Amino acid sequence: MGLNRREFLKIAGVSVMGLGAPTMALNALFKNQLNASQISPNPKALHAKRWAMVVDLKKMNKEIVEKCIKACHSIHNVPHIPDKKREIKWIWETHFEHAFPEQAHEHMDEVLEHIPVPVFCNNCENPPCVQVCPTKATFQREDGIVMMDMHRCIGCRFCMAACPYGSRSFNWQDPRPFIVKENPEYPTRTKGVVEKCEFCAERLEKGLMPACVEASEGAMIFGDLADPESEVRKILRSRYSIQRKPGLGTRPAVYYLI
Amino acid sequence: MYDGGKILTGLIIGIALFTLPFWFNLGKAAKIPEPKLTPKAEKAKFCVESKEYMQAEHMALLDKWRDWVVRDGNRIYVGLHDKKYDMSLQNTCMDCHSNKKKFCDECHNYADVTPYCWECHIEPKEEEEK
Numbered sequence: 490m491g492l493n494r495r496e497f498l499k500i501a502g503v504s505v506m507g508l509g510a511p512t513m514a515l516n517a518l519f520k521n522q523l524n525a526s527q528i529s530p531n532p533k534a535l536h537a538k539r540w541a542m543v544v545d546l547k548k549m550n551k552e553i554v555e556k557c558i559k560a561c562h563s564i565h566n567v568p569h570i571p572d573k574k575r576e577i578k579w580i581w582e583t584h585f586e587h588a589f590p591e592q593a594h595e596h597m598d599e600v601l602e603h604i605p606v607p608v609f610c611n612n613c614e615n616p617p618c619v620q621v622c623p624t625k626a627t628f629q630r631e632d633g634i635v636m637m638d639m640h641r642c643i644g645c646r647f648c649m650a651a652c653p654y655g656s657r658s659f660n661w662q663d664p665r666p667f668i669v670k671e672n673p674e675y676p677t678r679t680k681g682v683v684e685k686c687e688f689c690a691e692r693l694e695k696g697l698m699p700a701c702v703e704a705s706e707g708a709m710i711f712g713d714l715a716d717p718e719s720e721v722r723k724i725l726r727s728r729y730s731i732q733r734k735p736g737l738g739t740r741p742a743v744y745y746l747i
Numbered sequence: 748m749y750d751g752g753k754i755l756t757g758l759i760i761g762i763a764l765f766t767l768p769f770w771f772n773l774g775k776a777a778k779i780p781e782p783k784l785t786p787k788a789e790k791a792k793f794c795v796e797s798k799e800y801m802q803a804e805h806m807a808l809l810d811k812w813r814d815w816v817v818r819d820g821n822r823i824y825v826g827l828h829d830k831k832y833d834m835s836l837q838n839t840c841m842d843c844h845s846n847k848k849k850f851c852d853e854c855h856n857y858a859d860v861t862p863y864c865w866e867c868h869i870e871p872k873e874e875e876e877k
Contacts, residue, residue: 523811528821529831566869630820638817639867671869674838679866694822 533696538715539633540612540688541742542699543724546604548708554582554605560704561609561686566677568667577658577678579686580609580701588733588745601747607701607709610635610656610686611733611741618648618657627683633714633742634688644681653737657685714742780853788843795826806862809836837868845871 492500561567561580570576586593588606612635618627619635626641627648649657663680671677675691678684688711689699697703702711712721721744724730730744748754788794794801796808812834815821824832833839844850847870855862 523808527825528815528819528834529823529825530821531823534822628818632820636817640813640817673869676837676867677869679863690820694820 537713541714543710545746556704557701560700568664614740617651621647621651642682
């Protein structure tokens with residue numbers, strides 16, 4: 490049974506239409522998509538290959554730590570929840586032996602024993618929280634900052650189990666009633682998401698230093714670890730510094746000068 | 748047809764019961780909402796994109812914005828007439844459209860959609876309508 494010319498042309502025509510249809514359908518579907526040419530870099534933004542923080546414990550005292558916590562928590566709408574089991578914290582004060590269990594021992598010098606140590610997310614180079622997140626709600630940016638995408642967080646708390654520093658807090662309840670004074674420029678969080686310090690990514694974008702660095706009266710220094718001439722690198726070259734639980738291989742981006 | 752009368756009566760009653768909600772609501776269609784612009788939005792003359800685009804696709808735009816901002820760390824959007832905007836629902840959109848109740852909620856209620864943006868993003872403080 491051979492095809493005659495007329496039948497062949499009919500089939501060919503229908504086939505060509507069939508090939509075109511998916512493209513047309515896709516075009517119709519994506520006709521209103523935006524494209525990347527519509528974003529523009531911010532000339533004021535601060536950039537780095539690897540952001541890092543240096544905390545000078547010699548300059549730290551209760552008052553400064555308190556100011557840093559207040560600056561951070563008020564800017565980021567962090568609620569104040571008195572119940573320890575439900576509290577939310579981005580930066581908080583702890584003892585030397587709790588921050589550095591491997592270094593501490595019972596005959597430490599008195600200064601170290603009583604010094605208030607501000608602790609917050611280490612924004613690790615090798616972050617376990619990012620590895621375990623099933624939705625990629627927490628992810629590592631190219632500049633090293635470990636970010637949270639609240640839109641994607643499903644509240645499974647794997648990241649909290651993975652973090653060896655306890656840097657993450659879970660919202661067991663709606664945090665809004667516990668926010669002392671809302672900062673209208675920053676969102677709050679909702680019940681069922683995990684939150685933490687993000688090295689003030691939103692402030693870096695505006696050309697500002699992290700809130701705690703600004704409030705710390707020079708006791709905290711922030712800069713690019715990949716740049717040998719940056720302030721953080723200069724300080725790390727000249728002073729003795731330690732990190733939290735370095736043996737775990739998370740490679741924290743927060744250094745403490747003692 | 749056996750028992751034709753009973754079957755037909757049953758059918759009529761059944762159909763009447765089934766369509767009762769339609770009869771009940773006949774002629775009571777909800778009013779089509781007309782979102783109102785604030786004086787500030789009115790003065791700006793244009794939004795980040797054309798009015799038609801924003802009406803149909805604002806949710807797609809917001810979705811793209813959040814990915815660009817949160818995941819890629821870009822915050823400046825080049826919109827209509829090459830005007831630059833900070834990509835922020837809370838600080839840019841709601842700065843002009845500060846009348847959320849009139850501008851957002853009315854349509855969202857009409858379309859029976861409940862976007863959960865406001866569980867985290869702080870909505871503008873509005874005075875209660877008298």
